[in-house]
Amino acid sequence: MSDTSWLRSSAAPAGTTVPPAPGLLSTLGPLLREWLPRQRWFAGKGRPITAFGLVSATELLPADGRLGTPGLLHLLLDVHQDGPHEVQRAGRGHGQPDTYQLLLGSRALLPPALAPALIGHAVGGPLDGLTIYEALHDPRLTSLLLERLRAPGRTGHLLFGAEQSDSSVIPAGPAPRLSTAEQSNSSVIYGDSHILKFFRRVAPGPNPDLELSLALARAGSRRIAAPAAWFEAVGLYDEPATLGVLQRYLPGSSGAWELALEAVEKDTDFSGDAHALGRATAEVHLALARALPTSTLRRPQIELIARAMADRLDAAAAAVPALRPYRARLHAAFEDLAVLGEHGTELAAQRIHGDLHLGQALLTPEQGWVLIDFEGEPARPLPERRRPAPPVQDVAGMLRSFDYAARHHDPAAPGAPEWAETQRAAFCAGYAEAAGTDPRDEPVVIRAYETDKAVYEVLYEARHRPAWLPIPMAAVRRLSQPLRGATP
Structure with a gap:
């Protein structure tokens, strides 16, 4: 094996291309x-x-x-x-x-x-x-x-x-x-x-x-x-x-996405699996916090996160007309997050999965739930994917995934909201059991991250799978309602 002289010239400085060998x-x-x-x-x-x-x-x-x-x-x-x-x-x-x-x-x-x-x-x-x-x-x-x-x-x-x-x-x-x-x-x-x-x-x-x-x-x-x-x-x-x-490789494993779709189709209980998956997610977060550096997000960082979320919303609304009637009310979720920072709230940040959903979890015979594909969102720049973030970002991604599973076969299924909410509650309860903190205790934070994820989904589906657009739009309608029982 060799690095061939006939194929290429010597290495170029960082960020430049190498002149190709002739032909x-x-x-x-x-x-x-x-x-x-x-x-x-x-x-x-x-x-x-x-x-x-x-x-x-x-x-x-x-x-x-x-x-x-x-x-x-x-x-x-x-x-x-x-x-x-x-x-x-x-x-x-x-x-x-x-x-x-x-x-x-x-x-x-x-x-x-x-x-x-x-x-x-x-x-x-x-x-x-x-x-x-x-x-x-x-x-x-x-x-x-x-x-x-x-x-x-x-x-x-x-x-x-x-x-x-x-x-x-x-x-x-x-x-x-x-x-x-x-x-x-x-x-x-x-x-x-x-x-x-x-x-x-x-x-x-x-x-x-x-x-x-x-x-x-x-x-x-x-x-x-x-x-x-x-x-x-x-x-x-x-x-x-x-x-x-x-x-x-994990032979004999089953994907969480496929298991959830089967539960929806057969109207069987999935909440036990969702609870265990919540525990597994919290265990991964705890292990990452012990193994790698953590940080604390204060007012400037929180305001920067909220502003970036608002900018993504504006860009998505410009591209997807269906999102525009909800734009102002969705902005409230990000404004509330910024207000938390103004009032002195701090958020713990650490390395996280970065793109967590049901497709990133396998149920194995020997290890139980296993998380895979820690690459983060591939479209985001690598330095951003390596940056510490609040663990609730992963939780929000999984909560959105339960909505997708509930509506996958029929976006207008009458029982979809109830099924999704049951799994969301079970996942959060399992997470709280292992982590000692319940994501639902930070409603402003989790709402902001879930809204940001739903906005991303709207833009993605409008561009690539228009038939699926009703799924994130259902979340947009829910998340655009005022947050009851909580003030920033």
Whole structure:
């Protein structure tokens, strides 16, 4: 394995792109320009790709593919796009690219079984005449990637690391398969032992999914899938950039989202599971507060949070006409939060999950409830996702998720509000049992965070799933009512 001189020049300073080796981008560019927008994880759909910049290229297997064996090429690629939403979604200055991680296979001929992985046929340059495809579909290449994770060390700008404990031992030779789940990254499952999350959008700094999972595992938490190995890009930015994490796979587990939908459909009780999930969430928060630094939010920080929430509401209302009649009343939730700060209220802040909902929890035979995907909201900038926040932000996300489950089959279901409220109460009761504090004791705070989440959902559904817009709009109507029995 080598960092190939024919593919790239030397590393560039932090934040700049690397001049490509002659012909590489001119060969791959036309293929990727067509292929990237069709991928589920590509964040820039609907906007033209204007340019590519090669950050790094590392050859993990000889990439000529002419000896009957596949080549394997790792790329970090800056993708430049036009369009007004690019900066809003990425939290960057105008014109700044997103950096994507690609793993490309190359063969002279692509076997029929790999036909769905086809990217295109290279013409010219160092890959001339080869078939280029998505390597994560190829068991031969993903097996090689696992072997590399089993042997910590460095290959070019790729640094592979692993936990050194009996519980993190990675077996040799498990059969790999690419996960078909819809997600903002890609995942490969190895037998029944491990799963590799391959991050697609890359930024300098540790990804919270690795950072928090490692901290929780080392603290002895049983509420996570423990990391066994990882890899990162080094020497390209001011700090390493996390590229992927290999974690324990949890066979026999059931997703909280699927279990909740089944309970709604069959009209069975879910409150016991919701209560236990609340306990598990509180246990994770307590462990994170012990393992990582905490802080206190006072008036300036609270007012800043409230102002950011209000700004997001204004932007969403400008884009979604259905939200406008409720705008003024929703602003009251954020104004009340700001008033708390004015009256001297302080909020404890710590590292949190950052994107908690029913789809981020698994019920396992051995560990009970386990939380997964500590990456935070992928659309938010990495520094923001790593910032301490009030734990109630996670609680609000889960409360909104119960509303979604209740209305998933029928947004206008007459029993949906009652079912959701029962689960919300059970979750908060379980949380209070483990944490010693009940989120419902801070109605102004939880209302502000739940309102902010509902506003985000309205904008998302209006853009991507208009048929689902009635679900968050039902929450908007509820949250726009005056808060009874509490004053800031």
